[in-house]
Amino acid sequence: MLKAFKKHIEDSFPELLDNHFIIACSGGLDSMVLTDLCQQAQLQFSLAHCNFRLRGEDSIGDENFVREYGEKLGIVVYVTHFDTIDYVNEHKGSVQMAARELRYTWFEQLLVQHNIPYILTAHHANDNVETFLINLSRGTGIDGLIGIPAKTAILRRPLLPYTRQELELYAEEHELNWREDASNTDTKYLRNKIRLEIIPKLSELHPTFFDNFNNTIHYLSQTETIASACLGKLKEELFIEIDNKFEISISKLKKLNPLSTYLYGLFNEYGFKELENLEALLDGLSGKQLVSSTHVLVKNRDVLLLSPIDKKEDEEQEFLIKENLVEINHPLSLKFSVVPERYNNSLKEIFVQKNTLKYPLVIRKWKKGDYFYPLGLNHKKKLSKFFKDEKVDVLSKEEIWLLCSNEQIVWVIGMRADHRFRVENSAEEILKIEMT
Incomplete structure (x- = not known):
């Protein structure tokens, strides 16, 4: 696996060869395998560990484990603590979403503070399947079916081609130690239920399930790329920029078929995802508007006007x-x-x-x-x-x-x-x- 990992880095993540980066390390199997692979590949990195204070002594044990591992290898370890329950009570939502928001916000701050370009997470093929099935069960478009992105502006996920089973085999062969999180076996969480009950059944149905899944994700990504290019060309024709806003002809929009699919493709990136509302706006009275968290979409006679929300205090x-x-x-x-x-x-x-x-x-x-x-x-x-x-x-x-x-x-x-x-x-x- 190490040889394949090195080639994967050279082919898909060459920017990691010459840049110091940070690995998000929980102390669990996935992040410990990623850390060892990067160490064996002689890449330059530090570790970042989040203590969410959710599991009492176990959370402290995870933190100490990562600290000691970093000291052993002579690697810098950044650690932060979160009052996750207080954050949930203040912002509502689930514990999982709160933990995600807290850690990724901290990751961004960490990169800026230390002038480091990338942070690596240990998401692997099983995580990709779980995300796919969760999105599928909730209803989604193609953007929800193309899986977890291998790259974003600051994130890199080099383990996506590898299954959990492959990571376990690598850890056993190299006698790696890691920490187990007992909550990962609790099937009251949807992701755990998919991981423990559904994915094993899918693997039983077809022995090459993960290879087939990765191929499917690849094909869907290519299709999404083609669709995005077509939508981009269409936007250039329809979205006429005037005075820091876009003017879009309603008559031209209505000629698109299937209309609802095109409306979603054209406007979802601006926060407008309710197709019924978008279609109703086309036939609404002049002055009717939709508001997302980032934009305003207004009907003005025979056009739609799309403008970013940029309210400044001094304007009031x-x-x-x-x-x-x-x-x-x-x-x-x-x-x-x-x-x-x-x-x-x-x-x-x-x-x-x-x-x-x-x-x-x-x-x-x-x-x-x-x-x-x-x-x-x-x-x-x-x-x-x-x-x-x-x-x-x-x-x-x-x-x-x-x-x-x-x-x-x-x-x-x-x-x-x-x-x-x-x-x-x-x-x-x-x-x-x-x-x-």
């Missing part, structure tokens, strides 16, 4: 401008200057009668009920109606700032000045306000 605040201020650069760049004469207003600059302003001026976002007197019209108009007439989409409205004086709108910045502050007397001071 008001910014004051003193009378003698010449220039500001936050939340947007404006320059104020007294000029001898006025010119025509534009989207980027306006001219106002300075003595009509009441200081401090205020920059803020628009809110429901706002109105102004559009320059040249001299009658009141609600901003919501103004935006509709100007065909400002739902998402763009949220990015518009107002310049106000004594609660009156002086300028819908970048769009239209207010008639009440126009220059009527050139003998009075004229203030030029421009976006820079």
Whole structure:
């Protein structure tokens, strides 16, 4: 196995040959075999151990075992402790998910802190089958059936081609010691039930089950690659980027068949996975929206608008401008200057009668009920109606700032000045306000 492992590293993980990395080591069979293989292959690494404080003295025993092993080999061992139950109580969810979130967050911090590029985990072929079956039982698309990725930005999993049986045989042949976790035999956990009851039956049905499974995962991964390439090309055609958001034609989406499959493929990476909601949005009223944890998807007449959620605290605040201020650069760049004469207003600059302003001026976002007197019209108009007439989409409205004086709108910045502050007397001071 060692010879095959070395070739596997050379072929699939050459970056590990020249870089120091960290191995996530629990002290169990899988991680101890991975550690020994890397040691025998003369790779350069440290160990990282998480004590989740879930098993009393056994957790302490696992930690001490890994520490002593590292000392024996002269390997640096990083150790952290988690109050996992407190984390579960605070964030809800299962103990398994809490442990996963805690350890991977710590792994990322560890790599940054020590300027190390990769961390290795000891996931193997049986783990891959378990994940496949769990996803299959819950319902999933092809992305849930391609198994555990061998590589991510920081993770490397070089044991995925090997079965648990192969790891056990290697450990016995090399007289390795490891720690057993009693919870791994408790079939109340779904993963354990699959590991202990279902996978053995599958292996009985076909002696080459794991080889066949690995081939299937390989074929599915290739199919997913082809599908992703097709979806990527389709996105280039449909997703038109305008002002930091995407505009997608609804009529073009409706021509896709099968529609639900395409909708999932196009929008699931943005957090939109409910197909019924996506299809309903296409025929919904203008302004209807879906919100994920990262994006907003809004129907705006005959298009969908996709925009990232990027709410900043300062967008909810008001910014004051003193009378003698010449220039500001936050939340947007404006320059104020007294000029001898006025010119025509534009989207980027306006001219106002300075003595009509009441200081401090205020920059803020628009809110429901706002109105102004559009320059040249001299009658009141609600901003919501103004935006509709100007065909400002739902998402763009949220990015518009107002310049106000004594609660009156002086300028819908970048769009239209207010008639009440126009220059009527050139003998009075004229203030030029421009976006820079």
